[in-house]
Amino acid sequence: MAYPQEIFGRTTLTEGSLVARRREAVASKALSYQLDVLQKTGRYDAFKLQWIPSYGDPPDHWPIPNHLFWDSDIGKWIEGACYFLHDHPHRDIQSAVDELTQMIASAQQPDGYLNIHFTVVEPGKRFTNIRDFHELYNAGHLIEGALAHNQLYQNDDLLKPLVRYVDLLYDTFGPNEGQLPGYPGHPEIELALLRLYHRTKNPKHLSLAKYFLTERGKLNAKGEHYYHLEAKRRGEEGWMKPSFWGQTDAMWYYQAHKPIMEQETIEGHSVRAMYLLTAASDLVRLEDNANKPLKDAIYRLWDNMVQKKMYITGGIGAIKQWEGFGPDYFLPQGTDEGGCYSETCAAIGVMMLAERILQYDLDRRFSDVMELCLYNAMLTSMSSEGTKFTYVNQLASSDKDLSKREEWFTCACCPPNVLRLLGQIGGYIYSHFEEQKQLNVHLYIPSETKIKSGCQETILSQKSNWPWDGQIEFELRGESSQLSVGLRIPAWSKNWKVTPSPPTTTLEKGYLILPADWVSAHPRFTLDIDISPRFIAPHPYTNQDTVAVARGPIVYCVEDIDNTWVKDHFKSVQLDPASASVHEKFVTDETTGDSYTALTITNGARILDVDRINAQPGLDVGDLQSEEGSQSGVLDELKFVPYYFRANRGGSGQARVGLKRWHRSK
Template sequence: MMEHASLRAVPFTDVTINDAFWSGRLQANIEQTIPYQYEQCKTTGRVDALKLEWKPGDEPVPHIFWDSDIAKWIEAASYTLATKPDAQLEALLDEVIALLASAQQPDGYLNTHFTVVEPGKRWTNLRDAHELYCAGHLIEAAVAHYQATGKRSLLDVICRYCDHIAQTFGPNPGQKRGYCGHEEIELALVKLYHVTGERRYLDLSAYFINERGQQPHYFDLELKERLKQGEKDRLAEFHRTVGYEYNQSHKPVREQVHVVGHAVRAMYLYSAMADLAWELQDDTLKQACERLWADLCEKKLYITGGIGPSGHNEGFTRAYDLPNETAYAETCAAIGLVFWAHRMLHLDCDRRYADVMERALYNGVISGVSLDGRKFFYENPLASNGQVHRQDWFECACCPPNVARLLASFGNYIYSQREEEAVIHLFVQGSATLDLGTQKLSLKQQTRYPWDGEVRIQVDPEQSARFRVRVRQPGWCRKATVRVNGEPVQPASERGYLILEREWSQGDVIELTLHMPVERVYAHPQVREDRGRVALQRGPLVYCLEEVDNSSDLDALLVPQTADFTQTYVQDLASGAVALSFEAQRLEADGPSLYRTERPRTSMVQVRAVPYCLWDNRSPGEMLVWLREA
């Protein structure tokens, strides 16, 4: 029996957030990002494609993954309704859902592209065609909409679709023994099982996970059939170079040791594996996840929480291959890492999972959206020559609505609960109501985190009782002090969490002080691009230099080993942020000679570093995370 298998997240609907760092982001998501993304889906034809009026020769042609963009928008908008009722938004959702329902075929099938563009090719190219991937996002949208509104208008449609999928796929005679080339439906089916209680959806998820990578390889079989029908394999050369590692089907999942292939696909697969490990108490899946986690964090994780260095496969390459200027680090991949880390945290309440979740959230995820909520990064490099900027939208628009749905449900990631235990993972000002089995518990956080490390937690049980409050001491924090009702305490620590067990009464207060100096961070020596370089981190935030603060040619700056870092709260930087100032050496050019025998002259200059998540929100220019060290 897994020790923490009963641990479950506190839903975001039971959490309120009033936080200096996050509230502006969440407000922009509601007021700007979600309405803006609907307009983009409308003007680009994604919404109208649901009318099934497309004819050959019409432009634009409904793409194979357009349905997923609509689904993620529905999910984000539904999460918003759950915490902020809006009659106009709810009516718009009803309108889009009615279009989706009208697009469903008599047998339950629901996919815009394969209904009007290639109607004869349903389920013939699972490797590349994204049908089950789109179905997965539709499932998540339906679950979110039902939970937010209580309406079954989309849920019933999607249950019909999933029943069609369950009839189509499986190990029985007459069924296809396939699975999707882009994982997503596996984790979505677990969510559908939770809201419906129908075991067949959990079993279907387990089937897709267990069948993956088995021999004879399904993708070989379906390709052979397509070639026999006279089709060409348009992606033959690409798949020859990336192999089945690209979609993590190179081995059965329990035999996989290394994180490989397309990063987003990997994160969604591992999330589903963790879900099933929790639901089925399957230690073999848990152990596989732990092996893969170790490989990622020890050899393939950017300091920002970004993952996947290569644009060729939108994913992983070899160990320690972490280039900076060419880093792909897709926003969706960092979001997927948050999903996986959160699930691992509920298998084993260990700080290492929460630390990575926090690193991604505060750096590699929210860098993907501008402060005004209307521009987006697909790729998140750690160095830029000034040519990289957020875009209004993308032809492949997976990242914008993915950010929107994560931010709309951000409260999910702060707390967990189980009988007689409350767990605090993240430090975010606001309140939450937890269910400890025998009674409700209110927790209220007051903090300016991550700008400082002072956290005040008020504990208000309905009745005085003995229970545990587990509080994470972040891995970046070398020293923490704790007081309860003003008295210093030295709590026990387990897997990076401080354990406070006592008789709690209304009005009790935990005061946590997390020592938060500026730290120099060095990469493993095998990360070639970072040799001789240092990154600056304060609390959970990774810092960078921007040209707007420091002039151009940032790579000519050298950080002295004796540099003294001044921390200043700057009110006009992103509505308030801590910037770091220090003196650095700048390499100077003496004359026009290309080469010389003398060491270059240096001058001392004042330098300012800002949080990486804020870059490219002011004047465009160069950016650098890993700095040369003198």
Template sequence: MKIEQKGKSNVKITDSFWKKRLEVIRDHVIPYQWEALNDRIPDTAPSHAIENFRLVAGEVEGEFFGMVFQDSDVAKWIEAVAFSLENEPNEELEQIVDEVVALLGRAQDENGYLNTYYQVKEPKNRWTNLRDNHELYCAGHLIEAAVAYYQATGKREFLDIVCQYADHIASVFGPEEHKLKGYPGHQEIELALVKLYDVTANENYLNLSKYFIDERGKQPHYFDLEKNERNETKPFWFNDDYAYHQAHKPVREQKEAVGHAVRAVYMYTAMADLASKTNDESLKKACEALWDNVTQKQMYITAGIGSMVFGEAFSFDYDLPNDLSYTETCASIGLVFWANRMLNLEINRKYADVLETALYNGTISGMELDGKKFFYVNPLEVQPDASEKRNDKRHIKPVRQKWFGCACCPPNIARLVASIGHYIYTQKENELFVHLYMGHETQIDIAGNQIGIVQKTNYPWDGNISINVSPKSDQQFTISLRIPGWSKGAVVKVNGEIVDHEPLMKNGYVYINRIWSENDQVELALQMVIERIQANPLVRNNNGKVALQRGPIVYCLEEVDNGKNLPSIFLPRDAELKAKFEEDLLEGIVIISGQAERIEEAGWEDKLYRPVDDHTRKVEIKAVPYYAWCNRQPGEMIVWVNEKR
């Protein structure tokens, strides 16, 4: 079997915004998580994730500890390390991973099986509870990690391990009579198998992924069949038949996002992958319908998804309460994956706009600026008292946490940020689509010609981007620049000359086809203004409110800047709003300020209700980027601000 080390990112991030985050991942998150995986963090519940593998390898004595999906923490950590190594080699870290990989090898069964929970706790019950027990999910993360590590280092050992495991899984599941007709309760392996196919070109993996997707939701329902086999009688806890797992009906019949949001977007990602790899038109249509449903009816302005804690799930169209949202970090990360794959199906800025919104808002909000604490839930309105005292808001933590019992989000954000360079481009033969603007250098192969590219920008704080394009030799090809949906106007120049770009626009991209020569200079100036954004009036709780946005950055008001009781602030429609870069604030951000009115609390002391008799005072408000909230004193936060019209 021929394996190419393809898909490696040659992007070197030089961007002032992202470089800091990459350093935080490298310097804090990866080392901290390694300590956590090895149970060396004081005053924290042990992870036991590495120890579980040692246990299976017979190198220590003891009991399995952790979630059924504990293995995936190790996998996601390796994947983050792999992406980090792409950016910057690190021998010491590579050595650690090599040792973990060797341990995984020793823990792997003869037949390829590798799951510490089942190997230790229930060796006889493998593949008997796909619905709940995350076996295929963990396998998927191992595969993703192995692919990333192989791409970053060229080392095959981990890839061999997961290929053997995937081969074993393919021997267990499939259409043949003796095989199980199942599919995972938590989707993940589907997208991972496509990645494995990408690096190995082994179509078995693509077919297995397709099998899992195609089989899903068929009747009689596999989850019922295996439940009967287990002699389990109690009803499933979530509403509706397996909508929680997006297994309530076949995927091609699904038009509305339902159930657990992370599972949903991981599955949609794989569906989009398969649609493009297999030219499956019906799958593409399903992806498009689901995309429109999520982004036009079920997505917060931060690109957070999942509006209820029950099931960590989607609820229903336009139901986007700010103070009850779930908006899990992992779900927004999954939305990035999905958007990225939709761009493979069709170059359309509607996908890249959401990808960008998620990257600059709902994903990185999950991590403290110093990388030491994390949000699982990224709400749009926080009142600490409510989080403390109301059971229905207890999932909304007013401060980030060090680590979680279910530690999915911290390593997920680490692998996303470390792989940021993968999301800048889509290449289709001799077309290069530029989705994201961030300082970086890279080499891209177009028809055998190496094209050096250097992008410079202060994005997201201003909209000026310069791109140096240097092919080794002159070559005709297309560079397509995304003009973000938020931009009020754009000026495109090539070598100093303005390009009349409107006729070159298609689906939000300016297609510049020309013969490119060394040191050609592309300049893009996006008009970045402060926008008051309104929500569709069917989003009940946002009527009469605006959110502030500038470029891709969504803003919020914090108590530390604006005092307590933020909902008593009313922003007049005509109030001037100013943007200003503050270098020393929150690692350098553009703040938005302006004059608003605040309802006077004085005179209300002993009254709860009274006939209208407003007293307001003028106040200066200060808004900061949503992603950076809760990096100073804890307190209230709102994204949607009452408006005075």
């Protein structure tokens, strides 16, 4: 067992692939760009514990001061930076990491406390609003940053202060007299503590993580909820609700309406849900898969999410107000259709959760979704160049919310999260089941990975032009290691083939397991996956009646820059999958230098003439069907680019993934 954050270095990405290019953009641009923003906005110096005028700004979202997440912004940037410094040395980045390390260490209070806001702005109010004030969330990200720092530099300069802080937290939170029986409103520290425990083997670290995970959502002996008690102690009236609660007493927003094991459906803030379940899955693994009720709950929530609350891009969260899940099947594509959030961090959270589950359950229903999120909901969040980011990733633009990336955000969780994820992406490609002597390939990203077993070193390499070409050449090198290899066969692939012919083509939960003796005999083998363009649609209960184009793991969209006639964000474009001809062309874009397979559809798309529909509350179905099924207005061609590639080449910000299905009259 290993964490991707720790083993990513075993895997080297081959230069030139899509993921490698995005990694390169981070190393060469995004890290420095973000460092610059951290400096300009005051975040960089905040651990100096001086007053900064913006601390007095009114909060964008009561009761949360806008600077409350700054500790985590720094922690995440350090973490990401350390992953890249591993193979991309960079003097300025390195000195910034060093300086931040010193500042953080020096910001620690005599008792171990370590937080900007409650040291500078509201000293004396520590742990009085763990529901909303992100104190423990910040601690979690600092711990993760410290773990990455410790691994890279092999020193305790950052880790030591954090371990001291955890000691304080361990004393502060718990069921005993004098302790606070609470848990963070934004999960994060749980997964950080489990990773910390893996490094330190200090049972306190495991114990505190477990306490947070199991106490969550429970009522005390008097039937009271911790967050209600805490609010009462702050003197808050019942009506003082943060606007992100909607109109309810939204304990579900915090994943605190019920203990995880009792939750039937995935609810609330989507990032919080993913971080919590990632920690819970790691706990399942740590307890040797023995906690069946917890494992069942995770699977139940995963299935609910993937089957009923996930966009076809892998994005989750339809509701802006609470940055999270709506009702089952409520998945509008954009603001003007009722909402679509699909936060970048949430997609990263889905990948984190999938990766943890794959540690004990090799099942493509997790890795397929992990890949879906990677290439679509996650990669779409950073510009090709690495200097612009999204927070929200809608599937359709609107006049109110154009398809575009921003330079930064007041709440800046997403941009550094992309750094962290891409930094450690090597750790997501393979997993090594040491006991079974099996190496699993979850992602087809050109790379090679080293497996050490005792003093034996084995190297598995995969060469391909994935995701543009479905042929992947594998080679196992090194001492004879009796290693079986598991290959994920994506569920969307209708045809696939391994050459030379493998002993079996029966899949185990979507993986083809090549036995060790076969691999020894055939250290070079090829996997061909049919990545022909295909039409996909959301579930009929989403009431979308749309169709989108995918090719391999890539979901496509239409953009105004390629389809310049568009005026209505492609709302009126209808697509008939049965009659559409899809033409593929591998292109290199001039603006960005990015290569991808562009798609053009001829004959299958038309413009619905909405002006011919007499808008009124009840349309005559005959009239409607006649217009909807009409053969007129057929487009000569409709051009598609990968959804992740949108908003890289200018244009007016009009884009759409799912197009209205054309029920063409026969």
